[in-house]
Amino acid sequence: MIPVISIVGRSNSGKTTLLEKIIGELRRRNIKVGTIKHHHYTFDIDTEGKDTWRFWMAGSDSVAISSPSKFALVSRVEKEKNIDEIVRLMGDVDLVITEGYKKCDKPKIELIRRQKGEQPMEYPEGNPPIAFVVDSKEGFQAGDIPVFYRDDIIEIADFIIDFCKLKP
Incomplete structure (x- = not known):
């Protein structure tokens, strides 16, 4: 099974920027990365008037x-x-990183903007984040x-590689 890590956080916390940097670092280490963006609404990836749009x-x-x-x-x-259904469609990747899916049962890394006063989100019992990424560590308590x-x-890429037991 392909390992999955979810990057979660509040809106405008910097998830996409963080993900771009992590993907770049993992690719530099020859790890094939698939990415899934969770979206709460409908979306279009097509261009109006083009053939595929017309077929749709x-x-x-x-x-x-x-x-x-x-x-x-x-x-x-x-x-x-x-x-898991989406991952099966992704083909030849070593790791899948999602943006969002904070309610899923996959391991999560939570991004927190402490300078905006954000605190860790609430998680179901037994499903805490596996790591936090913050803009200020000062006074931040995360236990183990x-x-x-x-x-x-x-360091984040090292952590993901170790956690998922990947071989760069």
Whole structure:
């Protein structure tokens, strides 16, 4: 099974920026990374007027576009797919990192902007974050849970590699 780590945090906490940096560092170490962005609303990845958009608008239940360097598939669904279902579609990756999915049962790294007064989010019993990433460690208490500064990308990548038992 491909390991999955979720990067979670409040809106505008810097999750996307952190993820970009982590992905870059993992790729530098030859780790193939898949990414899943959780979105609460509908979305479009197509361009109005283009062929795939026209096929979708005509009523296709699934539309794929493929080239020598990219592949994309959009399908109508009756209910949201869970992470494991999506991971099975991702192909040849060593690790999947999600943005969001704070209620999932996957290991989570929580990003906290302490300078904005944020505190750790509430988690179900037995499913705390595996690490915190903060903009200020001063006075931050996390018990046995590792705490990283948001610019400690190499250390965060090391932690993810060790936690997931990956071989760079």
